[in-house]
Amino acid sequence: MEALGLPPLSTVSVSRCRAGVLGRTCYSNFSVPSSLKLSTTHHKRHGIVRMQAYEEEYELKQMKDMAAARKRWEALIREEKVKILSPREAGYAIQLSNKTLLDVRPSTERKKAWVKGSTWIPIFEVDDRFDVGTLSRKITNFMMGGWWSGVPALSYDSQFLTKVEQKFPKDTDLIVACQKGLRSLAACELLYNAGYSNLFWVQGGLEAAEEEDLVREGPEPFKLAGIGGLSEFLGWTDQQRVAATKEGWGYRLVFSARLVGVFLVADAFFIGAQQLGRYLQDIRSH
Numbered sequence: 001m002e003a004l005g006l007p008p009l010s011t012v013s014v015s016r017c018r019a020g021v022l023g024r025t026c027y028s029n030f031s032v033p034s035s036l037k038l039s040t041t042h043h044k045r046h047g048i049v050r051m052q053a054y055e056e057e058y059e060l061k062q063m064k065d066m067a068a069a070r071k072r073w074e075a076l077i078r079e080e081k082v083k084i085l086s087p088r089e090a091g092y093a094i095q096l097s098n099k100t101l102l103d104v105r106p107s108t109e110r111k112k113a114w115v116k117g118s119t120w121i122p123i124f125e126v127d128d129r130f131d132v133g134t135l136s137r138k139i140t141n142f143m144m145g146g147w148w149s150g151v152p153a154l155s156y157d158s159q160f161l162t163k164v165e166q167k168f169p170k171d172t173d174l175i176v177a178c179q180k181g182l183r184s185l186a187a188c189e190l191l192y193n194a195g196y197s198n199l200f201w202v203q204g205g206l207e208a209a210e211e212e213d214l215v216r217e218g219p220e221p222f223k224l225a226g227i228g229g230l231s232e233f234l235g236w237t238d239q240q241r242v243a244a245t246k247e248g249w250g251y252r253l254v255f256s257a258r259l260v261g262v263f264l265v266a267d268a269f270f271i272g273a274q275q276l277g278r279y280l281q282d283i284r285s286h
Contacts, residue, residue: 073186076185076189081192082188082192083201084200086203086204087203087208088210090202091213093200094214094215095215100118100168100173100175101118102176103119103177104124104177104178105122106122106152107125108152109226112218112224113221115215118177121163121167122157122160123186124155124156126154126155151228172198173198176199185201205226206222209222
């Protein structure tokens with residue numbers, strides 16, 4: 001839930017995961033007496049079940065935190081403590097009223113496309129630390145879909161409010177935007193609680209913007225700034241499918257060629273693994 005503007009969640013215990021990995025490595029590298037094989041299998045199965053339980057608990061905690069956050073955000077909008085703007089209305093407000101757009105997206109999305117003249121203060125940023133706890137969270141994020149979506153592990157910037165306060169007085173008209181609208185709602189909640197009273201939320205985020213709505217800078221359209229991973233490489237995202245209908249067959253052929261390339265590489269690895277297995281068997285037999 002950190003990526004959605006909620007407090008950090010406890011993740012899978014790294015010490016236990018590490019023990020499980022080391023145990024599997026040890027058993028694969030050394031012969032195990034037959035008297036211990038049953039115990040080894042039991043411990044490995046127990047470790048897998050325990051890992052699944054942790055992952056289910058993690059997902060359940062995310063769902064509960066998200067439901068609670070949505071209720072708070074809906075109250076902010078219902079009571080008009082935060083006003084709603086469409087991307088087009090935000091564009092008009094920026095051009096005609098000189099209102100400030102506060103971009104709270106992480107750098108991975110910001111570097112692809114941004115609104116000209118906007119101020120960038122991310123509420124969450126890519127976590128580049130490599131301590132024990134962070135590594136566990138990165139592994140969990142990757143296993144739970146990060147490899148496909150390309151969404152990295154993010155960490156909350158505890159200096160977010162301080163950075164905003166250093167730049168803008170509390171009576172500033174702030175249009176807050178992110179890629180899809182969730183993190184910007186979380187930012188609006190923090191800003192309102194800190195005393196900002198003129199807050200505007202871009203509904204649907206920059207991903208909902210058409211190119212004519214806002215003055216864009218950067219190499220990618222707004223709609224493609226939030227995609228990544230293998231799904232982006234293969235062109236299997238909803239945003240790319242929409243783009244393909246506009247761009248035509250040339251656009252689709254690029255991703256078709258990439259898909260064929262992935263299959264060829266996978267086949268090469270499979271054949272290589274088979275050859276290596278046979279080679280190792282030959283060495284053991286002599």
